[in-house]
Amino acid sequence: xxxxxxxxxxxxxxxxxxxxxxxxxxxxxxxxxxxxxxxxxxxxxxxxxxxxxxxxxxxxxxxxxxxxxxxxxxxxxxxxxxxxxxxxxxxxxxxxxxxxxxxxxxxxxxxxxxxxxxxxxxxxxxxxxxxxxxxxxxxxxxxxxxxxxxxxxxxxxxxxxxxxxxxxxxxxxxxxxxxxxxxxxxxxxxxxxxxxxxxxxxxxxxxxxxxxxxxxxxxxxxxxxxxxxxxxxxxxxxxxxxxxxxxxxxxxxxxxxxxxxxxxxxxxxxxxxxxxxxxxxxxxxxxxxxxxxxxxxxxxxxxxxxxxxxxxxxxxxxxxxxxxxxxxxxxxxxxxxxxxxxxxxxxxxxxxxxxxxxxxxxxxxxxxxxxxxxxxxxxxxxxxxxxxxxxxxxxxxxxxxxxxxxxxxxxxxxxxxxxxxxxxxxxxxxxxxxxxxxxxxxxxxxxxxxxxxxxxxxxxxxxxxxxxxxxxxxxxxxxxxxxxxxxxxxxxxxxxxxxxxxxxxxxxxxxxxxxxxxxxxxxxxxxxxxxxxxxxxxxxxxxxxxxxxxxxxxxxxxxxxxxxxxxxxxxxxxxxxxxxxxxxxxxxxxxxxxxxxxxxxxxxxxxxxxxxxxxxxxxx
Amino acid sequence: xxxxxxxxxxxxxxxxxxxxxxxxxxxxxxxxxxxxxxxxxxxxxxxxxxxxxxxxxxxxxxxxxxxxxxxxxxxxxxxxxxxxxxxxxxxxxxxxxxxxxxxxxxxxxxxxxxxxxxxxxxxxxxxxxxxxxxxxxxxxxxxxxxxxxxxxxxxxxxxxxxxxxxxxxxxxxxxxxxxxxxxxxxxxxxx
Numbered sequence: 001x002x003x004x005x006x007x008x009x010x011x012x013x014x015x016x017x018x019x020x021x022x023x024x025x026x027x028x029x030x031x032x033x034x035x036x037x038x039x040x041x042x043x044x045x046x047x048x049x050x051x052x053x054x055x056x057x058x059x060x061x062x063x064x065x066x067x068x069x070x071x072x073x074x075x076x077x078x079x080x081x082x083x084x085x086x087x088x089x090x091x092x093x094x095x096x097x098x099x100x101x102x103x104x105x106x107x108x109x110x111x112x113x114x115x116x117x118x119x120x121x122x123x124x125x126x127x128x129x130x131x132x133x134x135x136x137x138x139x140x141x142x143x144x145x146x147x148x149x150x151x152x153x154x155x156x157x158x159x160x161x162x163x164x165x166x167x168x169x170x171x172x173x174x175x176x177x178x179x180x181x182x183x184x185x186x187x188x189x190x191x192x193x194x195x196x197x198x199x200x201x202x203x204x205x206x207x208x209x210x211x212x213x214x215x216x217x218x219x220x221x222x223x224x225x226x227x228x229x230x231x232x233x234x235x236x237x238x239x240x241x242x243x244x245x246x247x248x249x250x251x252x253x254x255x256x257x258x259x260x261x262x263x264x265x266x267x268x269x270x271x272x273x274x275x276x277x278x279x280x281x282x283x284x285x286x287x288x289x290x291x292x293x294x295x296x297x298x299x300x301x302x303x304x305x306x307x308x309x310x311x312x313x314x315x316x317x318x319x320x321x322x323x324x325x326x327x328x329x330x331x332x333x334x335x336x337x338x339x340x341x342x343x344x345x346x347x348x349x350x351x352x353x354x355x356x357x358x359x360x361x362x363x364x365x366x367x368x369x370x371x372x373x374x375x376x377x378x379x380x381x382x383x384x385x386x387x388x389x390x391x392x393x394x395x396x397x398x399x400x401x402x403x404x405x406x407x408x409x410x411x412x413x414x415x416x417x418x419x420x421x422x423x424x425x426x427x428x429x430x431x432x433x434x435x436x437x438x439x440x441x442x443x444x445x446x447x448x449x450x451x452x453x454x455x456x457x458x459x460x461x462x463x464x465x466x467x468x469x470x471x472x473x474x475x476x477x478x479x480x481x482x483x484x485x486x487x488x489x490x491x492x493x494x495x496x497x498x499x500x501x502x503x504x505x506x507x508x509x510x511x512x513x514x515x516x517x518x519x520x521x522x523x524x525x526x527x528x529x530x531x532x533x534x535x536x537x538x539x540x541x542x543x544x545x546x547x548x549x550x551x552x553x554x555x556x557x558x559x560x561x562x563x564x565x566x567x568x569x570x571x572x573x574x575x576x577x578x579x580x581x582x583x584x585x586x587x588x589x590x591x592x593x594x595x596x597x598x599x600x601x602x603x604x605x606x607x608x609x610x611x612x613x614x615x616x617x618x619x620x
Numbered sequence: 621x622x623x624x625x626x627x628x629x630x631x632x633x634x635x636x637x638x639x640x641x642x643x644x645x646x647x648x649x650x651x652x653x654x655x656x657x658x659x660x661x662x663x664x665x666x667x668x669x670x671x672x673x674x675x676x677x678x679x680x681x682x683x684x685x686x687x688x689x690x691x692x693x694x695x696x697x698x699x700x701x702x703x704x705x706x707x708x709x710x711x712x713x714x715x716x717x718x719x720x721x722x723x724x725x726x727x728x729x730x731x732x733x734x735x736x737x738x739x740x741x742x743x744x745x746x747x748x749x750x751x752x753x754x755x756x757x758x759x760x761x762x763x764x765x766x767x768x769x770x771x772x773x774x775x776x777x778x779x780x781x782x783x784x785x786x787x788x789x790x791x792x793x794x795x796x797x798x799x800x801x802x803x804x805x806x807x808x809x810x811x
Binding site: 023145146147148149150151152153220221462464465470471472476478579583585586587588589591593594597602605606 | 696697698699701702703705706707708709710711712713714716717738739740741742769772774775776777778809810811
């Protein structure tokens with residue numbers, strides 16, 4: 001476990017002479033075993049009940065990226081099953097006209113499919129009731145081209161939502177737009193983010209309770225993170241909460257009741273930073289926002305603190321790399337939990353929250369399950385922010401578990417990052433055990449289907465100056481495969497017993513979401529362009545289809561106007577991990593794309609940039 | 621950008637007024653024509669040879685080891701590396717290949733630094749001192765030099781930037797790529 005910085009530099013010189021080969025994997029002995037991370041925790045109590053999600057009956061549509069507010073991404077449709085999926089075949093496809101990373105979920109409402117592309121963020125509406133799903137309209141928001149220059153990790157968009165006759169989405173240059181689905185014209189557009197300070201919008205807005213919740217991207221450019229709520233009908237700003245700075249900006253008041261003592265105090269968003277560093281401290285909201293209609297609460301993660309060089313920002317750096325529960329009407333914070341206090345490894349806290357009811361300690365709890373970048377499956381009591389369990393789902397050595405008394409991540413000092421020193425073999429890598437791409441949950445199996453990474457990294461802090469609107473990173477990173485050498489995994493995880501049930505290995509990191517269906521199948525895509533279906537019980541592969549480019553999108557399932565089940569996904573490789581194909585990036589520079597190129601330099605041998613909607617069905 | 625474009629268009633109009641057949645001989649660099657700025661396109665309507673100017677200030681930064689080393693330091697300090705990494709790119713394009721969207725000669729790179737470019741390159745003119753902009757341009761020009769590429773040892777390029785030889789940016793005119801009509805420069809082999 002010891003890092004050998006001086007030797008490390010020597011190895012760097014000799015081992016990577018050919019920059020287009022992928023570096024050797026980190027040895028298994030370099031990461032902790034689950035036993036080493038083990039801690040006192042209540043024994044699983046599966047007899048007390050099984051994990052369930054409270055969701056409305058499935059109407060066969062897919063109106064929001066996460067399928068429902070609980071974010072299960074479970075379609076109850078079961079026409080396509082383990083028995084017949086062999087016959088699954090393309091029904092139609094549609095070129096998006098944009099060859100950048102396509103991360104969005106196709107949306108289906110009222111027999112129309114809506115797709116938003118990567119920059120320049122075209123929106124297409126396709127008529128599913130007619131043969132070949134012809135175009136109803138295309139909306140071109142014409143974002144400012146310069147916004148591409150402040151987008152950290154490809155020019156992606158994670159999707160829109162249909163609600164009350166409008167398709168609502170964000171543009172890279174900082175607008176939230178609601179399109180009238182009948183006419184294909186803008187009902188309203190609101191500019192929220194400012195590219196001149198490094199802000200962009202890439203997340204999928206959540207629409208709930210008459211409001212649209214939007215957060216900024218730009219954690220690599222010294223932005224100050226925020227989430228805003230707009231009136232769904234007018235686009236007017238209702239509230240805006242920052243995730244750094246004084247309590248009045250963070251919307252922290254007397255009602256704020258964090259579970260752990262370390263989150264209590266006045267203006268911690270100022271005091272846990274060097275003077276004024278909170279103004280450029282990150283904590284953006286570029287991932288998933290979730291809504292609990294019963295508790296009337298929204299949940300959102302916060303991004304990494306900036307700069308990556310943690311030595312320039314001593315302190316816990318609140319409220320970055322954590323999760324907020326807020327009042328959807330006012331934005332007032334209910335509670336907060338910090339996954340990675342004083343984050344040293346770019347472990348954003350913005351991944352999905354799946355809202356479940358599950359047994360813990362002998363009784364049922366309302367929880368949210370969060371698969372964090374830092375490598376742990378967090379099961380958090382969503383009524384009060386208490387961490388019930390935190391178990392690693394990938395290789396971890398940057399920390400030694402979570403202290404469940406204090407709630408604090410136990411840092412491994414040997415993997416702490418330093419200026420001028422190559423700290424080697426840090427696991428997980430900067431993009432985490434898992435990045436933004438969301439998991440799914442099946443009420444049939446009680447399992448989570450986690451699409452994730454098996455990657456580690458070398459990291460050297462570099463002193464960095466803040467220049468408005470430019471990257472504020474301060475780290476030289478070189479990523480590498482984790483133990484075993486495969487870079488991706490699909491893990492079926494039992495959240496009650498807190499253990500993996502099966503694991504599928506992938507050559508490349510899995511950057512697509514997963515979909516699980518009532519037919520007992522899990523769908524996901526690989527970065528080398530295979531769209532796959534595996535048995536939700538066993539992980540056995542049942543079907544695969546080669547599409548025109550790597551897949552990093554979110555598969556969905558819907559019932560067509562003909563009553564049959566369809567599966568849809570966008571192909572088009574890119575994103576942070578795929579920038580070596582879709583972006584203007586040179587594989588000879590291992591530090592390129594924030595260190596991702598070092599571990600992805602072989603991807604151009606397997607796929608090319610693309611952008612195509614694929615829709616599949618059984619022959620009928 | 622726009623005004624320069626208009627200037628060059630006006631110049632072509634003047635040349636054509638004097639007889640387009642003479643354009644070849646009257647437009648060669650160094651024949652007394654003074655053209656403000658640096659033209660960054662090889663497309664020059666009506667002329668058989670692209671109208672390339674030289675910026676006299678650039679001369680001092682050729683064969684200048686100090687300039688590229690200062691530029692290397694500034695490349696970090698002004699966060700150029702944040703977008704272009706160690707030359708391989710990321711948020712911004714690679715600077716170590718032979719693809720130049722806005723021209724790859726030293727003065728063209730300098731011009732890009734001064735003016736910015738529409739797809740995300742900020743404009744640094746007036747914000748960074750002129751000599752530093754030239755040093756930065758020199759380092760960027762050096763990143764794709766064969767000597768700099770050959771000096772790469774490990775996964776981080778651009779650590780030993782070679783000075784720019786004076787003939788590196790010499791204008792030899794355009795000629796078809798060897799052997800092919802669509803030579804993309806690099807062959808990618810499958811797995």
